[in-house]
Amino acid sequence: MQETKSTCCYCGVGCGVLIGSEGGRITGVRGDPDHPANFGRLCSKGATLHLSAGLEARALHPELRTSRERPRRRVGWDAALAHAAGRFADIIRAHGPDSVAFYLSGQLLTEDYYVFNKLARGLIGTNNIDTNSRLCMSSAATGYKLSLGADAPPACYEDIDHAGCLFIAGSNTAYAHPVLFRRIEAARARNPDLRIVAVDPRRTDTTQCADLHLAIQPGTDVALFHGLLNVLLWEGLCDMAYVYAHTEGFGVLRETVREYTPQRVAGLCGIREADILQAARWFARGPTLSLYCQGLNQSTSGVDKNVALINLHLATGQIGQPGAGPLSLTGQPNAMGGREVGGMANLFSAHRDLANPEHRAEIARLWGVDSVPDQPGRTAVEMFEAVRRGEIRALWIACTNPAQSMPDLNAVHEALRRVEFLVVQDAFRDTETTRFADLLLPATTWGEKQGTVTNSERRISRVRAAVPPPGEARHDWVIAVDFACRLGARLVNGRDAARLFPYAEAESIFDEHRATTVGRDLDIGGLSYAILETRGPQQWPFPAGARTGLQRLYADGVFATPGGRAQFANVVHRPLAESASARYPLHLNTGRLRDQWHGMSRTGTVAQLCNHEEEPWLTLHPDDMARRQLADGDFVRVQSRRGGLVLRVRGANEMQPTHVFLPMHWGGCHMSGAGANVLIAGDCDPLSWQPELKHAAVRVERLDLPWRLALRALLGRFDYASCGLAGREEGVVVLRAAHAWAPAAELLGGIDRILGLDVENAITYRDVRRNVDKRVLLEHGRLAGVRLAGETVAAAWLQQHLVDGEAAEEIRRWALAPLAAPPGGQGGRGRIVCTCQDVAEQEIRAALRQGADLALLQARLRCGTECGSCVPELRRLLAA
Numbered sequence: 120m121q122e123t124k125s126t127c128c129y130c131g132v133g134c135g136v137l138i139g140s141e142g143g144r145i146t147g148v149r150g151d152p153d154h155p156a157n158f159g160r161l162c163s164k165g166a167t168l169h170l171s172a173g174l175e176a177r178a179l180h181p182e183l184r185t186s187r188e189r190p191r192r193r194v195g196w197d198a199a200l201a202h203a204a205g206r207f208a209d210i211i212r213a214h215g216p217d218s219v220a221f222y223l224s225g226q227l228l229t230e231d232y233y234v235f236n237k238l239a240r241g242l243i244g245t246n247n248i249d250t251n252s253r254l255c256m257s258s259a260a261t262g263y264k265l266s267l268g269a270d271a272p273p274a275c276y277e278d279i280d281h282a283g284c285l286f287i288a289g290s291n292t293a294y295a296h297p298v299l300f301r302r303i304e305a306a307r308a309r310n311p312d313l314r315i316v317a318v319d320p321r322r323t324d325t326t327q328c329a330d331l332h333l334a335i336q337p338g339t340d341v342a343l344f345h346g347l348l349n350v351l352l353w354e355g356l357c358d359m360a361y362v363y364a365h366t367e368g369f370g371v372l373r374e375t376v377r378e379y380t381p382q383r384v385a386g387l388c389g390i391r392e393a394d395i396l397q398a399a400r401w402f403a404r405g406p407t408l409s410l411y412c413q414g415l416n417q418s419t420s421g422v423d424k425n426v427a428l429i430n431l432h433l434a435t436g437q438i439g440q441p442g443a444g445p446l447s448l449t450g451q452p453n454a455m456g457g458r459e460v461g462g463m464a465n466l467f468s469a470h471r472d473l474a475n476p477e478h479r480a481e482i483a484r485l486w487g488v489d490s491v492p493d494q495p496g497r498t499a500v501e502m503f504e505a506v507r508r509g510e511i512r513a514l515w516i517a518c519t520n521p522a523q524s525m526p527d528l529n530a531v532h533e534a535l536r537r538v539e540f541l542v543v544q545d546a547f548r549d550t551e552t553t554r555f556a557d558l559l560l561p562a563t564t565w566g567e568k569q570g571t572v573t574n575s576e577r578r579i580s581r582v583r584a585a586v587p588p589p590g591e592a593r594h595d596w597v598i599a600v601d602f603a604c605r606l607g608a609r610l611v612n613g614r615d616a617a618r619l620f621p622y623a624e625a626e627s628i629f630d631e632h633r634a635t636t637v638g639r640d641l642d643i644g645g646l647s648y649a650i651l652e653t654r655g656p657q658q659w660p661f662p663a664g665a666r667t668g669l670q671r672l673y674a675d676g677v678f679a680t681p682g683g684r685a686q687f688a689n690v691v692h693r694p695l696a697e698s699a700s701a702r703y704p705l706h707l708n709t710g711r712l713r714d715q716w717h718g719m720s721r722t723g724t725v726a727q728l729c730n731h732e733e734e735p736w737l738t739l740h741p742d743d744m745a746r747r748q749l750a751d752g753d754f755v756r757v758q759s760r761r762g763g764l765v766l767r768v769r770g771a772n773e774m775q776p777t778h779v780f781l782p783m784h785w786g787g788c789h790m791s792g793a794g795a796n797v798l799i800a801g802d803c804d805p806l807s808w809q810p811e812l813k814h815a816a817v818r819v820e821r822l823d824l825p826w827r828l829a830l831r832a833l834l835g836r837f838d839y840a841s842c843g844l845a846g847r848e849e850g851v852v853v854l855r856a857a858h859a860w861a862p863a864a865e866l867l868g869g870i871d872r873i874l875g876l877d878v879e880n881a882i883t884y885r886d887v888r889r890n891v892d893k894r895v896l897l898e899h900g901r902l903a904g905v906r907l908a909g910e911t912v913a914a915a916w917l918q919q920h921l922v923d924g925e926a927a928e929e930i931r932r933w934a935l936a937p938l939a940a941p942p943g944g945q946g947g948r949g950r951i952v953c954t955c956q957d958v959a960e961q962e963i964r965a966a967l968r969q970g971a972d973l974a975l976l977q978a979r980l981r982c983g984t985e986c987g988s989c990v991p992e993l994r995r996l997l998a999a
C-alpha cells in the first residue's frame with residue numbers, strides 16, 4: 120500500500136491526511152502526524168474519507184441535453200466544451216459580458232479558483248463571479264477589513280494552548296470543527312485556570328464544556344459585545360495605552376456603548392446581568408482568544424457582529440499576542456484560498472480593491488490585458504435573483520450545490536429552471552443542482568486532485584493525488600482552461616486565451632498567483648511547491664527571503680490600514696430581518712451535525728456517518744411540544760413566510776422556549792421537500808451580502824399521517840419521506856415515509872419492483888383490517904430486504920438484522936404471523952454515538968446505569984477512544 124500526504128476536503132480546520140491507496144484505488148486514510156493543524160488527529164468525517172471514495176455516486180462522463188424536454192445524454196469532452204463555448208459566446212455577443220456568471224465553491228483548490236477568476240474578469244470581462252463562501256465567511260472577511268485593514272485572521276491554532284480565556288461565539292465547534300475542539304479539550308485538561316465562555320442561543324456539546332454559557336436571544340450578539348465593552352470601560356479594564364497608540368475611533372464608540380449597560384443588555388439578550396459582568400472580567404483577564412463562525416456570519420448584521428467582537432480585542436490590546444486575538448473559524452476547506460485570489464464578486468486578486476483603479480491596473484498589467492471590469496459583480500443572492508429575472512442568461516456552477524444551500528430555495532429553483540444555459544461541473548452526479556443542468560461536466564475530487572488550500576489560520580497546505588481521475592473526470596482548472604481557450608477563439612475582444620491560460624500543471628498556476636501577492640498583506644512571494652514539499656504547510660504572509668510564515672499578525676500594533684491604526688467600528692444593535700409574530704411565533708435556528716457535511720453529496724454516501732442522526736429532526740423545547748400536544752416522533756408541518764416542510768419532531772431541553780432547531784444538511788435528494796433553506800429568506804448583510812441563513816420566523820403545526828412505510832430504497836411522492844443509509848461494512852438503504860392515507864396498491868407494487876421484492880420467494884402478509892402489510896425477502900439465510908406499509912413499528916428491529924445478518928428464522932416466523940410489532944418487544948440499537956467503534960446510545964446508557972464514568976466507558980465499550988468526536992456527547996450523557 121502506498122501513502123500520499125494530502126489535506127481533508129471538509130472543514131476549514133484543514134487537517135493533514137495520509138491517503139492509503141493500492142492498485143489505483145483509495146483504501147484507507149489516517150491523520151498526518153506531521154501536519155500542524157491536527158498532529159495526526161481526524162474527526163469522524165475525516166476518518167471515513169476513504170469510504171466516500173467509491174465511484175457509485177460519481178459523475179464519470181460529460182452529459183448534455185440540447186432541449187429541456189429531453190434527458191441529458193452522454194457526450195465526449197470535445198462536443199461538451201464546444202457546445203458550452205458556443206452558447207456562452209452567443210449570449211455574450213448578444214447581451215454583453217455581464218449576461219453570464221460563475222458560481223464557485225470554497226471546496227475548490229486555490230489553483231482552480233485562480234483560473235476561473237481570470238476567465239471571468241480577464242477573458243470575458245465580467246465580475247459576475249461569486250462563491251458559496253458568500254454564505255459562509257464573507258461577513259468575517261468584511262469585518263477584518265473594516266477593523267484591521269485586511270481580510271486576515273490575526274491569530275493561530277496554537278493560541279488555544281496559550282489562552283487564559285476562550286470566547287466561543289456562534290460556533291458549535293464540537294460538531295463543526297471537531298479536531299480543533301480536541302485541542303480545546305486538551306488545553307483545558309492541561310490548564311485548570313482556562314476559562315471558556317460560549318455564546319449560543321442553543322445548548323450544544325460546545326456550550327456544555329463552557330464555564331459560562333451565554334444563551335442569548337438570536338441576533339443580539341452586537342448588544343452583548345457592546346455590553347461587555349461597557350463593563351470593561353466602567354471597571355477600568357481597557358488597555359487605554361494600546362487604544363491611544365494603535366487605534367482610531369474609540370471616542371465615538373465609547374459614546375455608543377454608554378447606552379449598553381449590563382442591565383439593558385441583559386434584557387435585550389435574555390441573560391443574567393451577573394453573567395455579563397463575569398464574561399467581561401474573564402475576557403479582560405485574558406489572554407483571550409475568540410473563536411467564531413456562522414452564528415455571527417450568517418446574519419443581516421453579520422459584519423456588525425464581527426467588528427463588535429474585534430472591538431473587544433482592540434479595547435483590551437488582546438491581538439497579535441500569544442493566546443489572544445480574533446480567529447474566525449472557516450467553514451469550508453478553502454474559503455480562504457478563494458478570498459486570496461479574489462474569486463468573489465466584490466473582491467479582487469490578492470486582497471486588492473475592485474473599486475481602486477490602481478489595483479485594477481496592476482492586475483490588468485500582471486495578466487497582460489488592457490483592462491479588467493470596474494463594476495462590482497453580482498453576489499450569490501443577487502446572482503440568482505438576476506438569473507431569475509433573465510438578466511444573467513448563462514450560469515456556470517462548479518463544485519457546489521446552490522439548489523440545496525442557498526436561502527429562499529423556491530426562488531432559486533425557479534431561477535435554475537429559467538436560465539437559458541446551465542453548466543454544472545461536479546464530482547457527484549446526483550445532487551439537487553445537477554438535476555437542473557443542461558451540461559454536466561465530471562470533475563475530479565479529493566484523492567485525485569493536485570493543488571493547495573488555505574485553512575482558518577492562514578496555513579497553505581498541499582493537496583495531492585493518490586489515484587488517477589476516474590472515468591473521464593478532469594481537474595476543475597483543466598476544464599476551465601479548456602473552456603477558456605475555446606471561448607476565447609469565439610470572442611472578438613482581442614484577448615488571446617491561449618496566452619492568458621498557458622498552464623501545463625497546477626504548480627504554474629500557483630506560481631502566477633503568488634506573483635500577484637507580492638507587496639500585499641498576504642505576500643507569498645517566497646513560497647513555492649518545493650518549500651511546501653520540504654518544509655510542510657506554511658502560513659502567510661511568506662515573502663521572498665522569509666524562512667517561515669508569520670504565525671500571528673499585528674504583534675507590533677501596526678495594522679493593514681492606510682494609517683497603520685486599527686479602526687473601532689461604531690455599530691449598533693439591529694433586530695433580526697424577520698421577527699417572530701402571532702402567525703410565525705417560533706425562531707428557527709439552522710445548523711450542522713457532527714457526522715454530516717454540507718448537502719451530504721459526499722458524507723451521505725457513507726453508511727456509518729448516517730448512524731448518528733438518521734433523519735432531519737426538528738427539535739423543540741418540551742414546553743412548546745406540550746403546548747402543541749406533540750410527542751417525540753410525531754409529524755409536523757413547519758412553515759415560514761416562504762415555504763414549508765414536513766418533519767418529525769423531538770423535544771430537548773437544549774432548546775430555549777420558542778426556539779426550534781433544524782439541521783441544514785438534508786436537501787431534496789434525501790428528504791421530501793427542498794431542505795431547511797426553503798424556510799429561510801434571502802435577506803443579506805448590507806456590507807458582506809451574506810444571507811441570514813441562521814434564522815427565520817416559523818410556525819409548527821401537528822400533522823396526522825397514520826399511514827407509514829418503511830423500506831430499503833429511494834422514493835418520493837409522500838407527505839413525509841427521508842432516505843439515507845444505515846449499517847457499516849455493508850450499507851443499507853433506508854426510506855421512511857408517511858402519508859395521510861394509504862396509497863394505491865400499484866404504488867406499493869412499484870416499490871416492491873424497485874426493491875427486487877416482487878419475487879416469488881418473498882414472504883407477503885397483508886391484513887387490511889389490522890393495517891399490516893409486509894413483504895420480506897430472506898436470501899442465503901439472512902434478511903435481504905423488507906417493505907412495511909401501514910404499521911411500521913418493527914422497522915428498527917428489522918433494520919438491525921439487515922445490518923447484522925442474524926435471526927433469519929425468527930424473522931421468517933414473524934413475517935408469516937399476523938403481527939406488526941417485533942417479537943418480545945425487540946427494537947433496533949438506536950443512535951450510534953461512537954461512529955469509529957460502533958457503540959450505540961442504548962449501550963452507553965446501560966453502562967452508565969451500572970455506574971460507569973468516562974474512563975470506564977472508554978475502557979469497556981471503547982467509545983470515544985479513536986477520533987474523539989463523540990467525547991463531548993459522552994460527557995453530556997454522563998452529566999445527564
Ligand code: SF4
Nearest residue numbers: 127129130134162165
Ligand atoms: Fe476534516 Fe474533521 Fe479535520 Fe475538519 S476537523 S478538516 S472535517 S478531519
